[in-house]
Amino acid sequence: MSEKSLSLADLAALVEGEIVGDGGVMITGFAPLETAERGDISFLVKAGLADSLAAFKGSAVIVPMAVEEAPVPLIRVKDPYLASASIHTLLLKKIFLAKGVHERAWVGKDTSIPQEITIAPLASVGERVKLGERVTIESGVVVGDDVEIGDDTILKANVTVGDGCIIGKKVILHSGTVIGSDGYGYATDSRGFHVKRPQVGIVRIDDDVEIGANCCVDRAAYGVTWIKSGTKIDNLVQVGHNVVVGENSLIVAQVGIAGSTILGRNVVLGGQVGLAGHIELGNGVMVAAQSGVHNDQKDGARIGGSPAIPIKQFVRAATQFGKLAEMGRDLKKVKKAVAELTSQERQIVPGEKND
């Protein structure tokens, strides 16, 4: 797919790696070990599997420091998984090809078009929108009025961004995701009717955030719902109004975060986790998949279960859970035996009081 050609030495420099073999070998692509062909670079995570390199058909391999030599040119690094991500990205990187505003796209008045932009057929951009350089807006995208979008951001097909929302630079929003839908807020009257509370805030998404497909990030009731820089969100995630997600957090698929909850930086939420509203999770909190969190959590807490408890305690309890029916039976038997023993005791222990 890549049209680039870079020397192994250039790639090694990018990741501060050490070359073994010919640094002048030219690399044009990236592939897994098994399918690599001439010109491809691959990566090996486990040093113990280095023997497999004998059958390798590509041109070079990124390996951990523990691998010292092999029948192919190597880049030795501390973290081959990380280095391979950087190298693959570089190999794929293309100069932005501005296609301009397609005649079948719609752009509202007072939206200024930057020099380099791609707005695809059947995309719709509202009025007074501020578009950064090298923004890509695919088909079916709807951008509301008064939105701001930073440089190099990509809105994939069928994304919706509501009025007034602010999207940073190098953000990727995947297809079907909705930014800036109304928060879920009602006041219930004495007859049980729900009166809608106007949702007049916005969503702010900072630089380098990636949000998966078919997610929802609701606009704040007032103020902002805020996804801070570097955070990566998987598909089908729900972020309620006035939520703040700290920098570089990871939120796996189908998580739901209720309104006004605050997450620190580098928080990790496993798939299908639910967070109650109005709670605070400190920096580096990790929550196991399918857990439900109802309380504030300190920095670095590792929790699991619904309601969530410390993860070690959860794992032990969950392991025991399967024996619960057996425990119930045992407990009954023991109760009975103790009752019998106690009554016999009373008969034989001298001076026991009758209660």
Added chain:
Amino acid sequence: MSEKSLSLADLAALVEGEIVGDGGVMITGFAPLETAERGDISFLVKAGLADSLAAFKGSAVIVPMAVEEAPVPLIRVKDPYLASASIHTLLLKKIFLAKGVHERAWVGKDTSIPQEITIAPLASVGERVKLGERVTIESGVVVGDDVEIGDDTILKANVTVGDGCIIGKKVILHSGTVIGSDGYGYATDSRGFHVKRPQVGIVRIDDDVEIGANCCVDRAAYGVTWIKSGTKIDNLVQVGHNVVVGENSLIVAQVGIAGSTILGRNVVLGGQVGLAGHIELGNGVMVAAQSGVHNDQKDGARIGGSPAIPIKQFVRAATQFGKLAEMGRDLKKVKKAVAELTSQERQIVPGEKND
């Protein structure tokens, strides 16, 4: 945001509140206590925080009856949270601005266009659609054939409404929501192949319903899937075929309701709840977040857990859950101790039978 200007007395009348201070003060906006400026009205829920009004910079505050005076004009009401929703809504209310059918929208044949309507660029409306007055259809919306949409309803960007569905008045459907996708119904043959059961019913959504972003409401196999008036649904909710949701229910994000299940009115389902198919929940049933319900529930039942049990019982059990490993250990020890006691007992209790 508001261009309106209303006297404090007018607003008090709307919510049957009691004015303290100058009823003639003019209100033009609504803001939280901390950010209110001149012309803004705010609200205070807890009387105990009334001292904070000394620093208030807005023009008036909605307060609970327990607050009798303050350094700013007041509206005293029973429920400030509710009253503020009504007042904020009134201040934001605009006269419907009909933009007509945009030349870049598509409208099928035999769809009659009412006097006042907005159909945005790149929206698509099918054939024989009946559109109410003051309907708003945003960009990217797709309305199928033979759909009916009531007055004052809003379809946000990228909503889909399938053929034949009926949407009431003052309904709001948020972006990405799909009304009238096929229900999930198959008959499996002896070889394990699944034969699709045609889904020939519709979805009916009554007046004043609001449905969040990226929800799915499946059409009935036959007949209707029915969301009754006043019900409010959050984002990413799944409503299966032939489900009936009663009036004024609240369904929080990521809930799933399986086919043919019937909900009464004013039911509340917490986030990520799952309801099995073919069950019935009475009026006012409340289900805690992440619960799974497999059985019919009586009016007013409060339940939690998966499978769900009465909420108090669930909370007690869930609290105990964390001690399960410890309980297991204790039980083992007790069993051992009892076994020892029993064997000793046998040695010392006269006349004990050997079994």
Added chain:
Amino acid sequence: MSEKSLSLADLAALVEGEIVGDGGVMITGFAPLETAERGDISFLVKAGLADSLAAFKGSAVIVPMAVEEAPVPLIRVKDPYLASASIHTLLLKKIFLAKGVHERAWVGKDTSIPQEITIAPLASVGERVKLGERVTIESGVVVGDDVEIGDDTILKANVTVGDGCIIGKKVILHSGTVIGSDGYGYATDSRGFHVKRPQVGIVRIDDDVEIGANCCVDRAAYGVTWIKSGTKIDNLVQVGHNVVVGENSLIVAQVGIAGSTILGRNVVLGGQVGLAGHIELGNGVMVAAQSGVHNDQKDGARIGGSPAIPIKQFVRAATQFGKLAEMGRDLKKVKKAVAELTSQERQIVPGEKND
């Protein structure tokens, strides 16, 4: 809805059924027992309810073999539920009506248009796309570049199919579903920043697959994410990168499958189930709703709970769960009683050692 007219004898032949009564009666529609009118065929699943046929107003009924006669013409079959699906489908089947490419649709260059096709207004099809015969692409659909779509496949409104994905024949993708969004893959550096791993694979969907509304199927990191033939997926389901779902599986709403997990054929996943990544479920595995699966599962395993255990064990444990608080109290009492007994024992048992 049907314009067809078929004899009862023709319908019986389709499902290898046995006619009781007049095989020449003409059938034009399908309806439930209660609402059937003249010309309609209905079905009855439970022989015990055959008495209800006395009030039947339609023209014929599909019944189980146990029903031998009735006041209406019958088709007797082994499985009326299955037979009715086939008959209803036949009655609804229409000749494909090719509407061609609408002038308001967009089709990229080098995409060849087959003889019979429907591409609706405001649909967008990329470059070099291969379209089968009788494909339907509804409004709001976005098909990327280099996509392949097989004969008779339907993409409902607002579906997105990413570049390079391969969709088989007779596939149905419901509205809002996203095929080929990027997989969720990052490498984290020493400062906690997440470096995106390029996702350069595709999604392959085989013949006769149906996928519900607002689902996400991520493209592979390398290679393919693969949904095999005959599998039926409900709404709001997440399928991670490099997942393989075997033939004729059933995946109910809101399931999440993490990356690289492999499912056999005829697997059944209940609603809101979560599967961890990199595990393997054998053929015919059944997972109860809301369960979480972290380990490989053998062919035919039936499991439930989070983490999942054998279903019978789960049901027993879950039943006991509600008594957990009571068990805790009982265990405490028993512990106390045993402690007392033990200390008394020490006093009365001769020769007991002090430990």
